[in-house]
Amino acid sequence: MNGKKTSRVTLQQVADHAGVSKSTASLTLRGHPRIPAKTREKVLASMKSLGYVYDRVAANLRSQSSSTIGLIISEISNPFFSELVEGVQQTLDKQGYTVLLGATGDSPTKQETLLFMMLEYRVGGVIVSPVSGSSHENLDQLKQWGIPMVIATREPLQMTNYDFVGVDNIAGSKMAVEYLIANGHRRIALLGGSPQISTWRDRKQGYLDALTQAGIEIDESLVMEGPITRKGGIEIVERILRHPIPPTAALCFNDVVALGVMKGLKAAGMQPGPDFSVIGFDNISESAVHSPELTTVSTFPDKMGKHAAELLHQRIVGMVEPPKRIILKPELVVRESCSSLRL
Amino acid sequence: MNGKKTSRVTLQQVADHAGVSKSTASLTLRGHPRIPAKTREKVLASMKSLGYVYDRVAANLRSQSSSTIGLIISEISNPFFSELVEGVQQTLDKQGYTVLLGATGDSPTKQETLLFMMLEYRVGGVIVSPVSGSSHENLDQLKQWGIPMVIATREPLQMTNYDFVGVDNIAGSKMAVEYLIANGHRRIALLGGSPQISTWRDRKQGYLDALTQAGIEIDESLVMEGPITRKGGIEIVERILRHPIPPTAALCFNDVVALGVMKGLKAAGMQPGPDFSVIGFDNISESAVHSPELTTVSTFPDKMGKHAAELLHQRIVGMVEPPKRIILKPELVVRESCSSLRL
DNA sequence: GTGAAAGCGCTAACAG
DNA sequence: CTGTTAGCGCTTTCAC
Numbered sequence: 001m002n003g004k005k006t007s008r009v010t011l012q013q014v015a016d017h018a019g020v021s022k023s024t025a026s027l028t029l030r031g032h033p034r035i036p037a038k039t040r041e042k043v044l045a046s047m048k049s050l051g052y053v054y055d056r057v058a059a060n061l062r063s064q065s066s067s068t069i070g071l072i073i074s075e076i077s078n079p080f081f082s083e084l085v086e087g088v089q090q091t092l093d094k095q096g097y098t099v100l101l102g103a104t105g106d107s108p109t110k111q112e113t114l115l116f117m118m119l120e121y122r123v124g125g126v127i128v129s130p131v132s133g134s135s136h137e138n139l140d141q142l143k144q145w146g147i148p149m150v151i152a153t154r155e156p157l158q159m160t161n162y163d164f165v166g167v168d169n170i171a172g173s174k175m176a177v178e179y180l181i182a183n184g185h186r187r188i189a190l191l192g193g194s195p196q197i198s199t200w201r202d203r204k205q206g207y208l209d210a211l212t213q214a215g216i217e218i219d220e221s222l223v224m225e226g227p228i229t230r231k232g233g234i235e236i237v238e239r240i241l242r243h244p245i246p247p248t249a250a251l252c253f254n255d256v257v258a259l260g261v262m263k264g265l266k267a268a269g270m271q272p273g274p275d276f277s278v279i280g281f282d283n284i285s286e287s288a289v290h291s292p293e294l295t296t297v298s299t300f301p302d303k304m305g306k307h308a309a310e311l312l313h314q315r316i317v318g319m320v321e322p323p324k325r326i327i328l329k330p331e332l333v334v335r336e337s338c339s340s341l342r343l
Numbered sequence: 344m345n346g347k348k349t350s351r352v353t354l355q356q357v358a359d360h361a362g363v364s365k366s367t368a369s370l371t372l373r374g375h376p377r378i379p380a381k382t383r384e385k386v387l388a389s390m391k392s393l394g395y396v397y398d399r400v401a402a403n404l405r406s407q408s409s410s411t412i413g414l415i416i417s418e419i420s421n422p423f424f425s426e427l428v429e430g431v432q433q434t435l436d437k438q439g440y441t442v443l444l445g446a447t448g449d450s451p452t453k454q455e456t457l458l459f460m461m462l463e464y465r466v467g468g469v470i471v472s473p474v475s476g477s478s479h480e481n482l483d484q485l486k487q488w489g490i491p492m493v494i495a496t497r498e499p500l501q502m503t504n505y506d507f508v509g510v511d512n513i514a515g516s517k518m519a520v521e522y523l524i525a526n527g528h529r530r531i532a533l534l535g536g537s538p539q540i541s542t543w544r545d546r547k548q549g550y551l552d553a554l555t556q557a558g559i560e561i562d563e564s565l566v567m568e569g570p571i572t573r574k575g576g577i578e579i580v581e582r583i584l585r586h587p588i589p590p591t592a593a594l595c596f597n598d599v600v601a602l603g604v605m606k607g608l609k610a611a612g613m614q615p616g617p618d619f620s621v622i623g624f625d626n627i628s629e630s631a632v633h634s635p636e637l638t639t640v641s642t643f644p645d646k647m648g649k650h651a652a653e654l655l656h657q658r659i660v661g662m663v664e665p666p667k668r669i670i671l672k673p674e675l676v677v678r679e680s681c682s683s684l685r686l
Numbered sequence: 687g688t689g690a691a692a693g694c695g696c697t698a699a700c701a702g
Numbered sequence: 703c704t705g706t707t708a709g710c711g712c713t714t715t716c717a718c
Contacts, residue, residue: 008488008711010710010711010712011711011712012711012712020688020689021688021689021690022689022690022711022712022713023688023689023690023713023714024687024688024689026712026713026714027687027688027713030713034687034688035687035688036687039687039688053459053462053463053488054463054712055404055463055465055710055711055712056463056464056465056712057400057403057404057464057465057710057711057712058404058694058710058711058712058713059711059712059713060400060694060712061398061400061401061404061694061695061696061710061711061712061713062693062694062711062712062713062714063694063712063713063714064694064713068443068464075429076419076425076428076429076432077422077425077426077428077429077628079420079422079425082419082420082422082425083420085419085420085444086418086419086420086446089419089444089445089446098443098445098460098464099443099444100411100441100442100443100444101428101432101442101443101444102432102441103429103432116396117441119396120396120397120398120399121399121400121411121441122398122399122400144394145351145396230628230632259632260632262634263632263634266634285420285573286629289573289602289603289606290633290634291605291606291609291633291634351695353694353695353696354695354696355695355696363704363705364704364705364706365695365696365697365705365706366697366698366704366705366706367703367704367705369696369697369698370697370703370704373697377703377704378703378704379703382703382704397696398694398695398696399696400694400695400696401694401695401696401697401710402695402696402697403696403710404694404695404696404697404710404711404712405695405696405697405698405709405710406696406697406698406710407697407710
């Protein structure tokens with residue numbers, strides 16, 4: 001698993017070539033103010049002519065610091081996460097960090113392994129979107145080592161002493177359901193996901209709140225759990241149609257499920273929108289181009305990534321303040337997949 | 344940009360605690376066969392009780408090796424690339440490497456910066472999907488330092504002395520166009536992309552080959568370049584419709600463009616499939632669930648990632664063989680977005 | 687301002 | 703089999 005040896009130009013060689021000492025060369029390298037222009041140029045010239053490349057690994061070791069950060073998500077090819085990764089990347093990049101990426105595939109064991117590996121790599125901090133239902137033991141371990149960490153998206157139970165970036169899922173699903181109610185729907189389903197996921201619990205809460213507030217009786221049989229995949233969405237349609245008193249609209253756990261649901265509806269000869277209203281969650285870029293276009297709740301994964309990165313940076317440079325929580329305000333994006341209930 | 348100092352348990356401390364020397368501890372750590380079980384257990388127990396964490400950075404420095412590899416792509420949130428990343432990740436992961444991810448956003452400067460940064464991090468190797476139109480100078484530099492590198496997806500001009508993983512773009516677009524021809528189409532457009540991209544040139548070649556072979560005269564006005572985005576696809580529809588003798592079908596540079604084109608067609612009141620056949624390229628997962636489902640040419644990004652990772656691994660562990668080229672065979676996936684030309 | 691020396695945490699020779 | 707010694711390439715006191 002290890003790479004082969006490579007011989008590099010060392011700082012010592014640069015120093016020799018420039019006729020100065022290693023320390024002077026080192027200071028020059030990092031732009032120390034007290035190095036006179038003349039010396040600096042000499043060193044810089046030597047560096048260039050020898051083809052010197054800075055060895056960050058050695059530097060980090062010696063200075064006991066780190067310029068890499070770890071990013072742990074569950075799946076890269078899920079658009080929600082890839083947009084999150086992009087947000088993190090772009091922000092951290094500006095700040096001179098490099099990111100070590102890891103994907104858990106939603107396996108707690110894998111998450112543990114990754115966390116540990118990040119530790120071994122001396123990362124300066126970690127951004128993690130915890131696997132569904134992961135306890136805090138796992139994460140606490142990192143904290144114990146003094147590694148700054150910010151949790152993104154999902155929040156394990158009882159984890160108030162971490163920085164957290166998320167979205168107000170309760171408000172988001174509430175506004176979605178309120179919109180459906182305002183359009184005449186009374187029997188509204190909640191599709192996909194499961195209670196292990198913190199965001200699911202919140203979204204269910206918002207769903208219940210909206211219904212209760214509108215004086216609509218809760219029918220638990222309309223809350224249908226299922227895998228968070230397109231396939232899960234497709235399959236759940238059957239259950240909807242088999243229901244003794246079928247719903248006329250649904251809020252889906254996320255866009256991926258919603259896209260599946262729409263596909264399932266079409267397969268059953270129904271038209272998403274006119275025949276059955278569906279709302280998604282996240283507003284992944286695909287939602288806008290799908291047909292019909294998906295009505296959804298924006299959760300701004302890229303912004304979440306950006307905020308997570310900024311928070312982590314602050315923590316790394318030493319703010320010892322209490323944990324911060326950044327909760328983004330979701331937005332309802334109304335598109336074609338919803339319509340008023342025909343009476 | 345640097346992380347704060349953390350104090351860790353060192354191998355020395357473990358050794359002291361176990362009553363052995365540093366070297367014995369080190370050997371134990373890595374499962375050296377000649378360490379008796381008794382000593383090993385003692386050391387392992389000490390490691391556990393002190394909470395020792397291996398410092399890969401220090402180890403890599405000392406052994407002049409590396410267990411990280413760099414992965415450079417243009418954009419993470421492009422499904423094609425995120426699937427590629429996933430393939431690389433999963434494979435390299437098994438082999439004990441950790442990946443340093445970088446996104447160029449298709450900027451040559453950024454690519455150069457990233458390549459250089461990877462160097463500074465002492466990566467054991469690099470997988471790169473070069474920015475469109477990048478010359479080889481940039482990449483040659485890495486090679487000069489003896490860093491194994493494999494090129495994925497796109498291949499800069501005259502780069503035969505690198506490992507390369509790609510797909511047979513010529514064959515892919517040829518089979519797509521042949522399919523359209525077999526369905527009665529004669530005026531077939533090629534939409535999106537531009538000549539700087541090696542894959543575009545190849546796809547155009549296949550397009551021309553198929554037409555020529557069928558005895559259809561080439562009409563260069565049907566080759567319409569444009570940005571490789573959904574928006575680019577949407578906008579290109581106007582140009583199609585304004586054409587004096589409009590095409591009846593199109594091969595798009597990739598699925599993203601094709602999705603845009605279909606959207607544009609619908610906006611213009613046309614039904615993709617019956618009114619205008621469209622074929623994409625890549626077969627990103629979205630293509631299968633879109634409606635209408637997109638006919639496309641599979642290029643298997645995840646497999647490309649897997650092969651690239653394996654190739655890189657081989658090169659890192661020291662095969663000094665001549666550069667290998669792995670060219671995957673594309674597959675045409677026929678779905679709803681195509682139909683026979685009504686005569 | 688610049689150099690000499692020490693050392694980050696680990697591995698690799700070489701003794702014993 | 704295990705300990706001793708010497709660095710990997712860099713940063714960091716502390717003298718000069």
